């Protein structure tokens with residue numbers, strides 16, 4: 001493969017992206033469409049789905065309004081996407097998992113909610129997508145984890161647990177697929193400039209100022225486009241010999 005091929009290798013390929021209407025997921029959808037890929041993007045809010053869809057380059061895209069917490073509904077969504085595409089080349093699970101919360105406000109329901117969207121949904125999506133794959137063709141799976149899985153940040157008990165579980169599944173599923181043409185990897189961002197940081201700002205004050213002042217993330221917030229490009233690299237042929245790995249994009253944070 002030449003370097004130039006990197007610009008054409010995504011063209012005509014089919015990808016499913018959860019959380020595709022905001023932040024990192026939205027950047028992945030837009031960038032893949034600019035590269036000529038077809039994208040089935042999944043999120044709940046129909047207006048944001050429409051807005052993202054309209055920003056994408058022309059292609060055989062699908063904007064699917066679906067709550068990934070509806071675990072039993074995932075197989076039906078995947079069935080429909082396969083009817084549209086015939087084959088899937090990659091899947092990225094971008095939906096976040098759980099809000100920041102002090103221990104005093106934490107509950108079983110919040111812990112469960114974080115696992116539901118961040119971990120159970122990922123495993124079910126992978127089960128359904130892999131179950132329908134063309135065994136002769138590669139399938140690339142990427143999960144979006146978080147630095148919270150390995151750092152000591154406070155208020156992230158539910159979130160960090162779900163992300164740790166997500167990384168564990170990334171390793172174990174990659175091992176299950178090791179002799180197949182399926183790769184499973186994770187991107188582990190530190191703090192990224194997205195809407196998601198609003199709840200963190202409420203607890204910490206201005207997070208960007210906090211990150212620089214404390215030296216936790218000396219380069220400041222990461223741009224979502226940069227995290228998206230790392231995920232897109234892992235969807236590509238150049239990443240065919242990488243599986244079961246976690247890649248940090250850290251802004252200088254030690255994670």
Ligand SMILES: NC(=O)c1ccc[n+]([C@@H]2O[C@H](COP(=O)([O-])OP(=O)(O)OC[C@H]3O[C@@H](n4cnc5c(N)ncnc54)[C@H](OP(=O)(O)O)[C@@H]3O)[C@@H](O)[C@H]2O)c1
Pocket residue numbers: 018019020021022023024025042043044045046048066067068069093094095096097117144145146147188189190191192193194195196197224
């Ligand atoms: N931002 C950061 O600092 C940071 C750092 C490390 C890791 N991450 C991880 O990176 C990923 C993307 O984060 P982000 O900051 O880019 O997120 P974001 O801007 O908050 O966007 C979240 C996306 O997920 C969708 N979504 C949320 N819950 C959903 C559900 N139950 N079913 C279907 N779609 C759902 C949202 O659309 P709807 O609301 O319309 O459904 C939206 O498209 C997450 O896994 C997050 O944990 C983020």
